[in-house]
Amino acid sequence: MIRSSQLPNLSQPVVVPGLDRVWHSLSASPVKMGLFAIVVALQAADVITTNHGLSQNGIWEANPFIALLMSYLGGFWWVPIKISFVIYLLIILPRIKSIWPQVFVIGIYIVIFSNNLIRC
16 A cells, blocks of 8 residues: 555656756757757657658568567557667766767668668
8 A cells, every 4th residue: 555655745846866967968068969869860760761661562670679579569669779778878978078979879870761761
């Protein structure tokens, strides 16, 4: 049984530990914020183009792990992967001093997105 003293006080703001550090890291660097936005946009583009490509005849998912997720989760295959990736980025971004890792990830997703577009 849950007692009323165990319930969260909804009149107080919810504090997520470490979120202030992530926000400070992103807001302190407009370049990091912009690169993060590009990574998130490319994640969405990957999902859209992958789903569109899979609706075409003769196109299949080459990544066996993603194919397994697709078989179990159907149209929501992308939710655990993409949300986990964004959370991972939010955790590591405050620790990254240089922008090259983000640029590298953007490059990878541009290749993936381009491949999806070519195959559609």
